[in-house]
Amino acid sequence: MALWDRFKESASTMQMQLVAKKNDLKSGAFRDASMAMCALVAAADGSVDPSERQRVAQLIATNEVLQNFDAMDLQRRFDDNINKLTTDFAFGKVSVLQEIGKAKKKPAEARAVVQIGIVIGGADGDFDKSEQAVVREACFALDLPPHEFDL
Template sequence: MALWDRLKASARTVQTELEARRSDLKDGAFRDASMAMCALVATADGTVDPAERRRVAYLIEHNEILGNFPADELRRRFEEWLDRLAADPEGGKESALREIAKVRRRPVESRAVVQVGIVVGGSDGHFDLTERAVVAEACHVLDLPPHEFDL
């Protein structure tokens, strides 16, 4: 199976897993960590073009697992993280990783945050190396082995 086919199949599997855990993912720390992850993945290559911003915002607003939270609140938090990362890439990244680390002691939430990052990374049909690296870095912050997520 080609890499692209494996990525698409993996994204579908991740989405199914997230939907099954939706009732466990209602905490504000999960919401905030997920938005930080979305912004980190969106800015992984150093830029966020308007089309990518819209695509990720759409995904956030229409993703069932994030449906426990008001869409406008999610979008606002995502945009705030994008602004932080644009203003200070290194400091913003450190802050985002600290936000993600807040769910470290919650295994279901930790895995779900990583899976949200994978879904966002693959949303354009290409989960590139910089996006994978950011998600793998989040795995380390969460004390999760990256290989568990094929990273």
């Protein structure tokens, strides 16, 4: 099986796992970490073009697991994180990774945040090296081994 086919299958499996845990993923820490992860993946290459920002915002709005939260609130949190990353990527990344790290107290939520990053990263059909690298960094912020997610 080609690497991309394995990845698509893995992303699909992760989305199903997230939906199965939907009722357990309602905390503020999960919400905030998820939006930070989405922004980090969107800005993984150091910039975010408007079409990419719009695509990720659309994915957030339609993700079944994130429907536990108010869509406008999610959009605001995503935008705040994107603004941090586009103003000064290196400094913004530190702040965003700290936000992601808040979910590490609950391992199920921490894993779900990583899974959301992988689902968002692969949504355009290409989970590229820069996206994989920032999700790997998020794993470290969450005290999770990246190899658990094939990173």
